[in-house]
Amino acid sequence: MMNLERLERFVFLATLKNEAGQKDINMSRAAEQLHIPQPYLSKQIKQLEEELEVELFVRKPRLELTLYGKVFLTDAQRLLEQVERIEMSAKQVNQGEIGQLVVGISTSVSNGLLPDILRVFRQRFPNVNLRLQELVSEDSRQRLQDRTLDVDFENLYNLQDVDDRHFLTYEVVKQESLVMVLPKEHPLADQPQVQLSDFAAEPFVLPACDRVPGLHTMIRMACLEAGFHPKVAQEAAWMTSILSLVAGEIGVTLLPANVMNLQRTGVVYRKISGQLPVFQIAMTWRRDNQSKILSNFLNVVREVSRG
CATH class of the missing domain: 3.40.190.10 (Periplasmic binding protein-like II)
Incomplete structure (x- = not known):
C-alpha cells in the first residue's frame, strides 16, 4: 500500500513556489517548511521512486519533475483529494452528520x-x-x-x-389539554367554553380502539369522571376522518388541542371546564x-x- 505521508510530501515539494509565486522545486526550502531534516525528505522521495520503480525528479543541474513525475503529480493530487473526502465523510458519519434516521x-x-x-x-x-x-x-x-x-x-x-x-x-416532549369538537350547528357551538357533562346524552365519535388505544381509553376515562359512559356512534383511525364524521353531525368528540391546527369546515373547537386528563406526547x-x-x-x- 502506498505511503500517504510520502505522497503528501512529494506533492508539497513538486508544487512548492518561491517568494515571487513561481514554481521552484527546492528540497532545502521544502524540508524547512515541513519542519523535517532535508536528508529525511530526500530519503522519502527516493523511497517513493523505488516503490513506483520510476524517477520522479531530474536532479541535475537543478531539481525538476520528469515527464512521468508531472503525470504522477496530477494523479497524486487527485488521490489525496479523494482521501481527504473519505476522511471528511468518516468524520461526518462519526458526528451524525451523514446517514439516515427512520422516524x-x-x-x-x-x-x-x-x-x-x-x-x-x-x-x-x-x-x-x-x-x-x-x-x-x-x-x-x-x-x-x-x-x-x-x-x-x-x-x-x-x-x-x-x-x-x-x-x-x-x-415526554409535549403536554396539552383535550378540547371538545362539535358540529358547527350544534346548540352549544356558540359557547366559548363547555362542560363535558353537557354531552352525556350525545353520540360520540371516538378514535378507533384497536388503532389508537391510548387516546380512546383517555376519552372514555374523561367521560366516566364526568359521570357518564360515552355513547359511541362511530370509531375512526385518523384524526381527519374523525373531524369529517363530526362535521357530518354523526357525533361529538374529544381530541388533543393540537387538532385546532386543522381548519376543518363544519366543526368548531371549544375549551372544556374542569379537570381533564393531560394528553402527553413522548x-x-x-x-x-x-x-x-x-x-x-x-x-x-x-x-x-x-x-
Whole structure:
C-alpha cells in the first residue's frame, strides 16, 4: 500500500513556489517548511521512486519533475483529494452528520411539533435523510424491536408497559389539554367554553380502539369522571376522518388541542371546564441505540419542545 505521508510530501515539494509565486522545486526550502531534516525528505522521495520503480525528479543541474513525475503529480493530487473526502465523510458519519434516521410519527406530533423539528434538524444536518413513517403504536413497538425504526412519537398512555418490554425508553416532549369538537350547528357551538357533562346524552365519535388505544381509553376515562359512559356512534383511525364524521353531525368528540391546527369546515373547537386528563406526547427509542444521528435528533426535539 502506498505511503500517504510520502505522497503528501512529494506533492508539497513538486508544487512548492518561491517568494515571487513561481514554481521552484527546492528540497532545502521544502524540508524547512515541513519542519523535517532535508536528508529525511530526500530519503522519502527516493523511497517513493523505488516503490513506483520510476524517477520522479531530474536532479541535475537543478531539481525538476520528469515527464512521468508531472503525470504522477496530477494523479497524486487527485488521490489525496479523494482521501481527504473519505476522511471528511468518516468524520461526518462519526458526528451524525451523514446517514439516515427512520422516524415514526403520529397525527398529534404532525399537527404540532413536527414542522419545527424538521426545519431545525434539516438546517443543522442537511445530509441526514429523515424517513418519516405514519404508524400506530403496536406497529411502532415491533419496528423498534426489529431495529427497522429508530425513534417514534406516540401518546404517553400507550407507553405504560415500556418497562415490561425492557428494551425501550421514552421522554415526554409535549403536554396539552383535550378540547371538545362539535358540529358547527350544534346548540352549544356558540359557547366559548363547555362542560363535558353537557354531552352525556350525545353520540360520540371516538378514535378507533384497536388503532389508537391510548387516546380512546383517555376519552372514555374523561367521560366516566364526568359521570357518564360515552355513547359511541362511530370509531375512526385518523384524526381527519374523525373531524369529517363530526362535521357530518354523526357525533361529538374529544381530541388533543393540537387538532385546532386543522381548519376543518363544519366543526368548531371549544375549551372544556374542569379537570381533564393531560394528553402527553413522548418520543420513544431503544435503550441500546447509540447512534449519533439519533442523539442529534433527540437534542433537536428537546430544543424545539422547550420553545
